[in-house]
Amino acid sequence: MTSADSIIDQIDGALYDCSVGPDAMRYAPGGAQSGERVITITADQAAALQARFREVGTSINLALAAFGPAAxxxxxxxxxxxxxxxxxRQAEHRPA
Known part of the structure; x- marks a missing residue:
């Protein structure tokens, strides 16, 4: 099952399963999968990650600018x- 299918299943389940309450939008078909990991990051961590990706992008752009003409x-x-x-090769295969 692709992640898109999984999301569709969760939306369908949340729309039609109101056993927790009419406003509950929590649904996981089949419960938690064993071995499945969920990573949660804070806004500060996301901002720090974004800053690091910007640094990497800047470094790549500088390297491309330096090596671009040589490439x-x-x-x-x-x-x-x-x-x-x-x-x-074509000359080798031509009849004499």
């Missing part, structure tokens, strides 16, 4: 090598 040159060199290699 473009390497890609062009690889494309030229690939073309030359293919032409050489």
């Amino acid at each position: 473009a040159n390497a890609a062009q060199g690889l494309a030229a090598f690939t073309q030359a290699f293919q032409e050489a």
Whole structure:
């Protein structure tokens, strides 16, 4: 079962199961699954995680800016090598 299916089942169960009360929106089909982990984080933890992801993104952008031209040159060199290699192979297979 995908997580989307699980969410749909929970919504259906919450809409049609009012055994706890008319305003209860707590429903887990089949109860808690063994081995299933739920991670809860606070707003402060979420903000700290967001800050770390921003730092990682900034570092990646700086690395791309530094190595971008070299990567473009390497890609062009690889494309030229690939073309030359293919032409050489085709020449080998041409009848004399």
